Amino acid sequence: MTDVIGYERIGDIAVLAAQNPPVNALGHAVRQGLVDGIARAEADGAKAVLIYGEGTTFFAGADIREFGQTPKEPHLPDVCNAIEASPLIVVSALHGTALGGGMEIALSTHYRIAVPKARMGLPEVNLGLIPGATGTQRLPRLIGVEKAIDIVTSGRQLGAKDLLDMGVIDRIADGAPREIGLAYAQELLEANAPRRAVSEMPAPAPIDFDAAYEATLKKGRGLLAPAYGVRAVQAACELPFAEGVARERALFRELMETDQRQGMIHAFFSERQVSKLPELKGVDPRPLNSIGVIGGGTMGAGIATAALLAGLPVVMIEMTPEAAAAAKDRIAGNLQGAVKRGRIDQAKFETLTEKALTPSNDYADLKDVDLVVEAVFEDMGVKKEVFGKLDAVCKPGAILASNTSYLDVDEIAASTSRPADVIGLHFFSPAHVMKLLEVVVADKTAIDVTATGFELGKRLGKVSVRAGVCDGFIGNRILSKYRTAADHMILDGASPYDIDKALVDFGFAMGPFAVGDLSGLDIGYMTRKRLAPHRDPRERVSTYADKLVEDGHKGQKTGMGYYDYSAGNRATVPNPQVMELIEAERAERGITPKTFSEDEIVRRYMAAMVNEGARVVGEGIAKRPLDVDMVFLFGYGFPRYRGGPMKWADMVGLAELLADIKSYAKDDDFFWQPAPLLEQLVAEGRTFDDLNKDAA
């Protein structure tokens, strides 16, 4: 008996306890332990079996680290079928999150009891997969096709109450899973309850599966797994159980071989790895019990909202009592959204807005806070003035953070008497929604200040990425490069609308020009003006975009940008003036426009993104390629199933990408200069993932 599944007899009940921290993943030893445990219970005369998890949770799924390796028997579907086929009454007691294979194990037992906070789900689609251990065959038999398709294709978790109402579990009881499980198993024995094999239940009524498949494929924006989930549930309606299981396994194995599975599992582990930095090992963050926010505009109000929702009291500083009151209203508006979504109730809303939030226009109110984030106008002079005041009023050890999106944090730090306490915390708008936080570490930032930046990010539910100081840090620096590549394609013949469509087809939620309209074309305009004095004369810089803004078209906020929003807020109707400006500029430059295929557009756009990503890693602005990936998954709408730009590049092949860049350089060897790190990796036959492993 392997020690990851403990075995003991309590009266007529054999107890199998999973002991495989941290999440009781169903690795090979656990699977073997379950099969051996069931056999042992049958051999030594037990009348019932209880399966539960020690530690934080029931089985949280297959062991994802085993994916990509040759699967070892007993395979999980066989474990599930061995459990269900037992002549004994098998009971599972659930707590924590019974996910994926964990839910499949539970569905193969005859009765299921859960603690009130238990949750279940089939999140395999979030890994580019479908349930591959009979989940798509048993669940529809229990709850019908529509509900099963919703759970399989959404990957969402369900609470115990919903699970009880749906009939997925039989009972909810307070107490430790072991105790409530033993009591329930004993009760079932005394009631002489029958075995209840879900697989023997009748096949559920079918639906129009082709329609469901097409709708799911469209909704997934290129992600295959949810649509495959529909086909697997279809098999539960159309095939005998064993054949349905075989069909499910075939679909599962097909997905296991896809790049999408590779990309999403890379995203899963990188999202956890990105905040694990060797430099922070053993470094305790400073106390973090209250924060100050300077500036109650969209960003400041968003940051304050995120902090309040994370249980941190906030002192919100604005210039005047009226501005402070307006900031409070903005925050209250954000929090009303949380009430509408059921994240907080009205009482909590009142507490947060009336007690936890202190609007003020007196910096002296910041004297006790542990950390202050300024989100004032993006001007170095204004920032320095704010930091001068913070330096004077904040207590020793308080952390002074700037939310700047590109200004030099070293210069800001140098303007204070305590540069070691200064850090950049670059939130993305809206700050209470977007998960990305760039923790910008300046030259003199103390290591425990960096640790506190990551601690704040964790408290706020952010994905925090360490960034070095440069113009644009990681995300915006790379953004400026691939946006320029897009501009160059426009000068040479592509239209903004071709480019937006190509990138949406690639998997982005929106193309770069629609995004520009959303965030405001004046932001890019001001960046171009700011960089103009330092621009290399060899750089190709378009003028059409500036003229568009100078004509007053700043995007959605003015009703016109690249798209015409007079009919509503969707970027679908091109603004006819845009092509007029582009054609005029091409004519002025004597350019004969050429056609760009979707593939060419994507290759160039991505080549610019990856090449700059390689520079950013090579210069140490980002610690690892996975850091760049996380920035783009959580801050720029990059399609998760591709894992991020650097993972995508590994899967395309770095040598092919370098060859693309060199071919583009024939027309513009200033813009298309291969990043040294990219050339080095190609020369060594290594990948970005190899660098991630080196840094682990």
Ligand code: T1G
């Ligand atoms: N396999 C391997 N490692 C896992 C794991 C898993 N399933 N789940 C978590 N870990 C690691 C994680 O990498 C981290 O490691 C540590 O455990 C703590 O995780 C056949 C094929 C369960 C809700 O998709 O959603 O079953 O960083 O930081 O915030 O049909 O982990 O410490 O080294 O996330 O408390 C389906 C994925 C698999 C669940 C806990 N199951 N995990 O969250 O801790 S596919 C999942 C989670 C499957 C079958 C199919 C969360 C959690 P490290 P954590 P947490």
